[in-house]
Amino acid sequence: MTRSFRVLVLLIAAFAIATVTACSRADRNAAPAPASQGPADTLRLGYFPNITHAPALIGLDKGFFARELGATKLVTQQFNAGPPEVSALLGGSLDAAFIGSSPAINAFAQSKGATVRLVAGSTSGGAQLVVRPGITSPDQLKGQTIATPQLANTQDVSFKKWLKAHNLPTGTGPGLVTVQNLANPRTLDLFRSGQLAGGWLPEPWSSQLVVDAGATALVDERSLWPGGQFPTTVLLVRTDFLRAHPDTVAALLRGTQQAIDYAASNPADAKTVTNNAIKRLTGATLSQPVLDRAFSELSFGLDPLASTFPQLARDSVTAGVASTTPDLHGFLDLTELNKVRGAAGKPAVGAAGLDKTQR
Incomplete structure (x- = not known):
């Protein structure tokens, strides 16, 4: 092997190593977001057997979710508190969840802003x-x-x-x-x-x-x-599921809106449906006076009340359950919600700047 040939081989090898290293670095730092893959085969949805989750209970009982999801199979799982539901989301065993506002913030913070997005509200007050x-x-x-x-x-x-x-x-x-x-x-x-x-x-x-x-x-x-408004229950979705199946998320939002509309136009039946669902899931039932008082304390709507979340994030530190205030930029993605609202002739709702990552 001549000296010039050896030099040529070394140069080719060095170029190959540099190319692989550069590609690897590019893959890590700029991985492309997954493209929409159409409706999901399955949607795994979490919720509580609780009146503050009445839109979820009504949506399930009246078939609003199933009708909007079409061929997508709906698999549900009930929880009694936010932290276990957060673990299920971050662990990948749920795709979407009706969840409290503080656990939603914690899920975003724990995953360093990567794993979940808040896509809508559900319940205020209560x-x-x-x-x-x-x-x-x-x-x-x-x-x-x-x-x-x-x-x-x-x-x-x-x-x-x-x-x-x-x-x-x-x-x-x-x-x-x-x-x-x-x-x-x-x-x-x-x-x-x-x-x-x-x-x-x-x-x-x-x-x-x-x-x-x-x-x-x-x-x-x-x-x-x-x-007098603060978010009690919101809808949280895994980021990769939202990006891969925005149509399925939009279907879930339409079903939730139908449940909310049903509660507004049929308040007596909405109480009965919710109470029956709680009894079926927990074995407990609520008296009519308790139902009436509880529903009077709540309001339902898909607006997530985005402007309240910076305060809610600070509250976690004040309460001593978090050491630092999480950066919530990028927490909200209201794209599908505002498409659903626009199709229904309703105005868009704002994200208070929390739909954008901070640079």
């Missing part, structure tokens, strides 16, 4: 701090035990933020407020037995304590938000 009669001021909570559904869920964050605002430290002792995370049915039982002074709870549990156990409402969370 959370209260209900307490024993005789407790009429924040200071009277010192030395008391108050329940929230689960650590870092939407109501847990709201309550702990409210405690901070009233200079009420948490812990165990005469001058402290003990926050106990409990499944909602246990809260009712322990309140009745006198082991709890109350709870910051979603519907219908706050109404159950009031109607069935004699509690009084110390705080209606609607009073803490401009216009």
Whole structure:
């Protein structure tokens, strides 16, 4: 082998290595987004057997989702709190989920903004701090035990933020407020037995304590938000599913809107459908007074109330369930929602700048 030939071989090898390295780097740093693949074969959907998820329950019971999804098979899974549902989304066992606003933020933050997108709202309102009669001021909570559904869920964050605002430290002792995370049915039982002074709870549990156990409402969370609106339940979708199957996401949104319209035009039947679904899923049923009170505390709509999310993100830090405020740029993708609204002759809803990544 001549010297010039050896040099030529080395140059070719070096060029090949450089090309492979450059391609590999390009693949890592600029992987193309998956193109739309048409309707999905299957949609795996999570939700709660709870009145705050009434649009999901109505959509399933009345067949609105099935009709809009067409050939796409709908597989559902029920949850009782947000953190396990977040794990299912991030783990890839769900494609979409009706979920609380705080767990939705946590899912986005945990995945560093990659895995999920908020595509619509569902429910606003429906959370209260209900307490024993005789407790009429924040200071009277010192030395008391108050329940929230689960650590870092939407109501847990709201309550702990409210405690901070009233200079009420948490812990165990005469001058402290003990926050106990409990499944909602246990809260009712322990309140009745006198082991709890109350709870910051979603519907219908706050109404159950009031109607069935004699509690009084110390705080209606609607009073803490401009216009009395804050997102209780939103619709979260895996990013790769949204990009691959936008038509399926649009079908889910149409079905949700039909459920919301049905609740507005048939309020009595919507209560019955929701109550029957909860009974079928949990074995429990709600009295008519509890149903009536719970529904009066809620409003339903696909607007995610985007402008509230920066505050909700800060609240997680204030409540001590997050160490830093997550950057929510890119959290919302309302493309399919606004297409659905436009087709129905409704105005687009805004994303408050959270549909764009920060540069």
